Amino acid sequence: MLIGEVARRSGVSTRMLRHYDSLGLVRPTGRTVGGYREYSEADIRRIFHVEGLRSLGMSLRQIGQALADPAFTPATLVSDLIRRTEDRLQREQELLDRLRAIDASEPAGWDGVLHVVELLHGLDSPSPSRRQQAALAPIEDVSLLAKAVLTEAHPNVAGALRWALARAGDEGLAAVAAGLRSPDVAVRRRAVQAIAELPGDEATAVLAGALDDPDPDVRRHAALAAGRRGTPAAVPLLVAMVVEGTNDVEAAEVLGVLASDSGRGERILDALAGELAAPAAVRIRITQAFAELPGTLAHDVLRHLVDDEERAVALLAAALLDGQSTGR
Structure with missing residues (x-):
């Protein structure tokens, strides 16, 4: 098959076919009597192989090396192509973002x-x-x-x-x-x-x-921010933060702000007190949180905690009660 017919059937220009020939990438196996290039079926298959590899972003040099080496394994080269393509896409996305920003x-x-x-x-x-x-x-x-x-x-x-x-x-x-x-x-x-x-x-x-975000860290940030604005729905998350010891001091302060509403104060007190059947470290944090509640809201619970089996809890509760009685 002559070069013009190959170009028509393959979609590869005659100029590119001649370039492939000059590189030794696809050399026609025959010549006519007049000296024109004549391609065999195997040559045409090789052209399609070259075009297929070019579509993956491979250079002609890389394609030549791959086709010349029967033992060639594509894994490393494909990984490199993936990395370079990802880099190019990132650059193009950055350009697109910039153009959109300018347009906006x-x-x-x-x-x-x-x-x-x-x-x-x-x-x-x-x-x-x-x-x-x-x-x-x-x-x-x-x-x-x-x-x-x-x-x-x-x-x-x-x-x-x-x-x-x-x-x-x-x-x-x-x-x-x-x-x-x-x-x-x-x-x-x-x-x-x-x-x-x-x-x-x-x-x-x-x-x-x-507050319903699937990530606990996002939920905690939202609970602190929403709680400061008086959102009651933040209370369960804030109590859980005190129990878990995650930003517990901040959470206790926000609970104190929320508890300034008389209706919410009792519910917050009950929520915290409901977690007292817990290890000593948790009870200490909860007792410290009681200190943030307004007035004498936690007075009765603190009186009970004075007899706690954990000395640190009992001493802390006693100190808080003393502070309430002296107005500190």
């Missing part, structure tokens, strides 16, 4: 485009100090700001970004709340931390929704 900012001219590009470079900088400077500059694109909040791991930069987001109002809440739907636990945790600094009933409702 609706720049009126090239000055606007360059401003967003400069901001993106600042927020994506490997230097935390430069990212923090970018966060403290005016950022009009709330979606861009929310993305930075949800991805920033450095505590100082994250704090600056949350401060900037808080100035964006309701629009900032909607943008960052989308992070609660992320499969990445770290992103959901950052979303809760950012929403905790936003004012308003809508932010409180979003935090209450995060």
